[in-house]
Amino acid sequence: MGKPTLYGADYSVYVRIARMALEEKGVGYELVPLDIFAAEGVPAWYLELHPFGLIPAFEHDGFRLFETGAIARYIDEAFDGPALRPADARGRARMGQIIGMLDAYGYRAMVWDVAVERLEKTPPDEALIAAGLRQAETVLKVLTSLKAKGPWLLGDQLTLADLHAAPIIAYFLKVAEGRDLLARFVDIQEWYQRVVGRPSFARTEKVS
Numbered sequence: 001m002g003k004p005t006l007y008g009a010d011y012s013v014y015v016r017i018a019r020m021a022l023e024e025k026g027v028g029y030e031l032v033p034l035d036i037f038a039a040e041g042v043p044a045w046y047l048e049l050h051p052f053g054l055i056p057a058f059e060h061d062g063f064r065l066f067e068t069g070a071i072a073r074y075i076d077e078a079f080d081g082p083a084l085r086p087a088d089a090r091g092r093a094r095m096g097q098i099i100g101m102l103d104a105y106g107y108r109a110m111v112w113d114v115a116v117e118r119l120e121k122t123p124p125d126e127a128l129i130a131a132g133l134r135q136a137e138t139v140l141k142v143l144t145s146l147k148a149k150g151p152w153l154l155g156d157q158l159t160l161a162d163l164h165a166a167p168i169i170a171y172f173l174k175v176a177e178g179r180d181l182l183a184r185f186v187d188i189q190e191w192y193q194r195v196v197g198r199p200s201f202a203r204t205e206k207v208s
Contacts, residue, residue: 001060001061001078001079002060002061003027003028003029003030004022004027004029004030004058004059004060004075005029005030005031005032005058005059005060006018006019006022006029006030006031006032006056006057006058006071007031007032007034007046007049007050007055007056007057007058007059008031008032008033008034008055008056008057009033009034009035009036009055010031010033010204010206011206012055012056013107013111013167013168013171014055014056014068014167015031015055015056016167016170016204017068017072017163017164017167018056018058018068018071018072018075019031019200019203019204020163020166020167020200020201020204021071021072021075021076021084021160021163022075023199023200023203023204024081024082024084024158024163024198024200025075025076025079025080025081025082025084026079026080026081027075027079027081034046034055036053036054036055049064049066050066051066052066054066056068056071058071058074060074060078068164069099069103069164072084072160072163072164073085073160076160082158083157084158084159084160084163085159085160086154086157086159091154091157091159094146094148094154094161095153095154095159095160095161097146098143098146098153098161098164098165099160099161099164101139101142101143102139102164102165102168103164105135105138105139106135106136106139106165106168107168108132109131109132109133109135109136109139110132110135110136110139110168110169110171110172110178111168111171111172112132113128113129113131113132113135114129114132114133114136114172114175114177114178115171115172115174115175115178117129117132118175118177119174119175129177133177133181136172136178136181137181140181140182140184140185140188141185143165143185143188144185144187144188147187147188147191151191151194152191152194153165153191158198162191162195163200165195166192166195166196166201167204169182169188169192170201173192
């Protein structure tokens, strides 16, 4: 099989999730830089890969995908390497639940309402940040309740749930409020430190 191509920006949480999956599987890939926030807008050619103009998009031997969850599952199934999904139905369901919760309730609150608002807006909307932190607290409480015994979110096996959560939390920790909140959730903080130690995390970290 040929080398897959991933389209997107290295600052993107969702691009990083897909990249971490590729790294964990030991798959060589090409990252084609694409900044959807560039002044000139999304290039017309990219809309053939992602009709909604978001990132990432993925291509492998003529097969095209968008949506990070679909891309990550394809990477796990299509390439050799350690399995990134549980073998049992309940484990896969729990993995899907964690990923779905992060997408629906964690990403916007942690990344946009807290981190981006604090780092990039002048002046920041303090009410939005406060609401984002309340939502983030609920997400971390639920993540703690769902975490299985063992080093990873689902126990002894690193899965796509870990790879999905890590980039979202990493962005959240760019600001002091995020770091202070995570410190209150010891199990998740210890899990995060294990993820930080993986080569897939280091190799996908944006260099400022």
